[in-house]
Amino acid sequence: MIDFVHASDIHFGEPHRPAAAEAFIEAAHRLDPDAVVISGDFTQRAKVAEYEAAAAFLERLPDVPTVVTPGNHDVPVYRIFERLLAPHRNYRQYISDELDSVTRIQGATFVSLDSTAPHTAIVNGRIRRRQLDFAREAFAASPPEDVRILVAHHHFAPAPDYEGDRSMPGARNVLDALTEMGVELVLGGHLHRAYIGNSLDVFPGRRRDQGVTIVQSGTTTSGRGRAREREKNSFNRIRIGSRAVEITHYMLFEQTGRFEPFSLHAFPRRRQGWFESGTIGLPLDGASRGLPS
Numbered sequence: 001m002i003d004f005v006h007a008s009d010i011h012f013g014e015p016h017r018p019a020a021a022e023a024f025i026e027a028a029h030r031l032d033p034d035a036v037v038i039s040g041d042f043t044q045r046a047k048v049a050e051y052e053a054a055a056a057f058l059e060r061l062p063d064v065p066t067v068v069t070p071g072n073h074d075v076p077v078y079r080i081f082e083r084l085l086a087p088h089r090n091y092r093q094y095i096s097d098e099l100d101s102v103t104r105i106q107g108a109t110f111v112s113l114d115s116t117a118p119h120t121a122i123v124n125g126r127i128r129r130r131q132l133d134f135a136r137e138a139f140a141a142s143p144p145e146d147v148r149i150l151v152a153h154h155h156f157a158p159a160p161d162y163e164g165d166r167s168m169p170g171a172r173n174v175l176d177a178l179t180e181m182g183v184e185l186v187l188g189g190h191l192h193r194a195y196i197g198n199s200l201d202v203f204p205g206r207r208r209d210q211g212v213t214i215v216q217s218g219t220t221t222s223g224r225g226r227a228r229e230r231e232k233n234s235f236n237r238i239r240i241g242s243r244a245v246e247i248t249h250y251m252l253f254e255q256t257g258r259f260e261p262f263s264l265h266a267f268p269r270r271r272q273g274w275f276e277s278g279t280i281g282l283p284l285d286g287a288s289r290g291l292p293s
Helices: 018-031 048-059 081-083 089-094 129-140 171-181
Strands: 001-005 035-038 066-067 101-105 109-111 147-151 184-190 195-198 214-216 232-241 244-253 258-268
Touching: 001 018, 018 232, 018 244, 018 258, 035 109, 048 089, 048 184, 066 101, 109 129, 129 171, 195 258, 214 244, 232 258
Parallel strands: 001 035, 035 066, 109 147, 147 184, 184 214
Antiparallel strands: 001 232, 101 109, 195 214, 232 244, 244 258
């Protein structure tokens, strides 16, 4: 079984919530994941002091592979010359020198793509053709039994609520390409509230039988939550067995001061296509019950 946590939009700077950061660090160690994914917006204004705090935060997470990608707040908005000439300078120094990267753990290949577009699309981002070629080559080189996971900051599908967010331009073409690559999960942030569903919910695609499971994390450690997660913090725990994917959405509750399971979502594995008898009714937590194997 593959077991990892997915956080996003930690926003070191004015909106950052230190208590939420401490609660997430505690939860990450408690859950003992195989990997940690943080899908962008490490900072609020891409300042050095914010990046230093974000780097120190990463050092305190479990000693497992960490998958990262920059968000639109990780490039300077108001420092125009820096945004035009060296938009990822601080991100490369403090978080990761790679903007598009491949991380492999036993049973899973993560491809992380930089969806920021500091010269042309400050808010909604872009995925470029060369990046899809990068992902295609990375997944083709991975073991055939690996689950294929794509990480980007910007969202490929709007959350089904009253906010009415616009998806990333070209998102439908990207989703079609990811489906052809055999990608099972797309992980992202940016919306500041969770959305867990399937690409077929919002776009029929070229393959009607196989969509991509979309997992958006809310803001894990800032006060910038939106819609139903306004002023709330959340992250996801994702467990993958041979037959099913289980996503547990965790929320921070004042009553306990901890992140607690809030909702559970389960999807059959792509190659399976459906749940066999006895594979649903999965647990909220606890390795003793686990996913069907």
